[in-house]
Amino acid sequence: MSRETDDLELRERPEIEEDLEDFALSEDYSLNPDYVPMVVDALDRGDADRLRELLGALHPADIADLMGFLSADDREELVPHLDPEALAEILAELDTEIREDVLEHVPSAILAKALGEMDSDDAADVVDDLEADKRAQVMAALPETERAAIETTLAYEDETAGRLMQREVVAAPQFWTVGQTIDHLRRESEELPELFFDVYVVDPAYKPVGAAPVSHLLRAQRDTSLAAIMEQITEIPVDMDQEEVAYIFDKYHLISAPVIEPGGRLVGQITVDDIVGVIQEETEEDILALAGVSDAGRDASFLGVVRSRLPWLLINLVTEAIAVTVIAPFQPMIAKIVALVLLMPIVSSVGGNAGTQALTVAVRAIASKELNAANAARIITRELSVGLLNGTAVGLILGGGLYLWQHDLKLSLVVLLAIIANLFVAALGGILAPIILDRLGRDPAVSSSVVVTFMTDFFGFLALLGIAALILL
């Protein structure tokens, strides 16, 4: 596919800087695939000027994107050409496994400088990716305050509010007026976070009692008190799981929220742009888990990909090997009625399909907290009824088709009953497996598929062959 780009030389090549910027991105703002070989070409020729030009036309997020399309070797060659200021932004954007790879090729001193430019949460993420040796070197090269901030952030558990938050917040006492607050902000301009959306109003113990959105500060009269314009806040405990944090942001349409310590003291804030990443990450995890893949990441090595998939294939091999044992006692019957050999895969496949449908819907409903004790009975009843009706519909069609072909009413009846039974089992497994796994505190996305596929294969074969034995023999 990348061969298509070989004739690039024949097309007009954009040379002027403005043209380059236009050329770099496709209409949908994704990186233009044709841009990648231009960078690779400059790397191959060791043309530092051309590289500076090419990289200069890109936003750091696009350079991060570009790195994802390069081979590991090309990426390694590119790193020294990155200017140290851009490096901070690029590191914050990169996927973990590419970042780990890039970090190996950045000297500790330059890395320390880049970390100094980053928000505390992003800097901590990068440090967390470093190997022990390098981490010690880099931390030693950091100024005391930044080192302390990173260490504090890293002390919180991964995937919690503490790791997600930035420690930089703007807070003001309740009794201040809008005018006092704006004057303070103008004075302290240098110390403020680059962007903020709320001024948190705190009591004398530094506990947040409300938030004044900056757009309200801007339009209020100078003598209005903060207490008069502040809004209710939703406090995020520092140890809350990031998935819960994302749920709260989504539900209440929050732009930012204060993070508090167990005692209630304000320690940081989370902003919605961090949440967008979390939502992507969490649903991605669900999608992959449902397909039986561990997340190997965008640029996983060949062995990384094997490791992310082989275990699931082996689990599937074992459960399927157990499921087919149910066929063994029926072998003599199958040798006599060979049409059953064609029907077995159909019954198990349709059952597996129906089970996947039910469990996917259930897993998502649980993840978005739309399925719980309050409506479980109603949803389970609905799923089982759907299973029976779909089973009847599919069974009648398959049985009918079979009759036109074989003119064997009994065989058609066997198929009809087997499909109904298996789609009922599929519905039962598809809805109950995720609910039960969730109650047991397991992630329903991870193991539901294995359970349900086993059920629909085992019972599919058993239903078809058992009913055949009863009716046909």
Add this chain to the structure above:
Amino acid sequence: MSRETDDLELRERPEIEEDLEDFALSEDYSLNPDYVPMVVDALDRGDADRLRELLGALHPADIADLMGFLSADDREELVPHLDPEALAEILAELDTEIREDVLEHVPSAILAKALGEMDSDDAADVVDDLEADKRAQVMAALPETERAAIETTLAYEDETAGRLMQREVVAAPQFWTVGQTIDHLRRESEELPELFFDVYVVDPAYKPVGAAPVSHLLRAQRDTSLAAIMEQITEIPVDMDQEEVAYIFDKYHLISAPVIEPGGRLVGQITVDDIVGVIQEETEEDILALAGVSDAGRDASFLGVVRSRLPWLLINLVTEAIAVTVIAPFQPMIAKIVALVLLMPIVSSVGGNAGTQALTVAVRAIASKELNAANAARIITRELSVGLLNGTAVGLILGGGLYLWQHDLKLSLVVLLAIIANLFVAALGGILAPIILDRLGRDPAVSSSVVVTFMTDFFGFLALLGIAALILL
């Protein structure tokens, strides 16, 4: 499961308002399942006072959530108890199918009042859900300006930037100073959107040339010109697909972005909180499509659920019926070597699994624009190598296990070769089907599964039985 809540009467029931608020939400801020039967009970008793108390303790987003847990009948009874101001917020939060149901029970006059309280994008969404008769009534009851705003929004295609944006924006000319801008905002306070994050800087033709984040306005000195503090903007064309808009927001960590008409004029803005919903919606679509379910929504009726699943089951039935035809010519051999009957489902199941893994990863990579012409050749090569290696590993384990049981070296060899062949086909289909479907302009999530499952079943049976015929007969 909901039976668990029957003993609620025995527990202490929170009566005081503050207690109710605490009781209403679980620790993770989701609605407490025990709250639902309390509402149902008050509905059954027709106790309007108690209902007002119960609903008063909830945020509108939680009332919307509550409605999802109620049966259609209970919901219908609840609607008249909702106060008209809260109704606007609740309607904006409800899932489409519940909203359609609720809208039927709200009188047109009350609805028109509620629409007046909503942002233009939310109001248009609600109007779009109304049936023709009611829509005409409601629109007639709206003030002229609001009706016009809703009509303009509805003129944009569904799922585009135009439908997502709010028409309310704050714009200022380039030559204004920070002080002039703040004074203007204070004067026009009544006319401004409730929340905003950027003041768009526009040229005389009302084309946006930059954006001043409100936090920068707050801390800049009054005599600074807007041109000096404004930042680069990413303009969103009004007809851009919402999926692209979400991609841009995610990539550049945008909080808000100006929406422009074809001529370049500023017509509205999109804010990141709208994008969180879009991202949820789009990944949800992918998850469901991969599982072969159309989105029936949280509260779909029994028949709605059947409609969302049966067509996919029937497609699966047809493709599977075609796949098994490959078995027919081998029936005499199967009657002789019945062990093949046990091996067929294993070979096809492991193949299906490997295909699902590969295609899920590919579909996600395409959706997040991480797979395109620039790296397709590398990714395809990687997938095929993974298929061969995983096939060899699984084949050796299955073949080895089979040998321990049957002591038939030739049969084990057949299984080994069949698994390698099928996992190679799975890798080929899993990576090529989504890429080709995407090139053809189809959604790769929707039909890839069908194609790949067909391939792994067809070739799985063919490989096993064909190789068996060559080696064993």
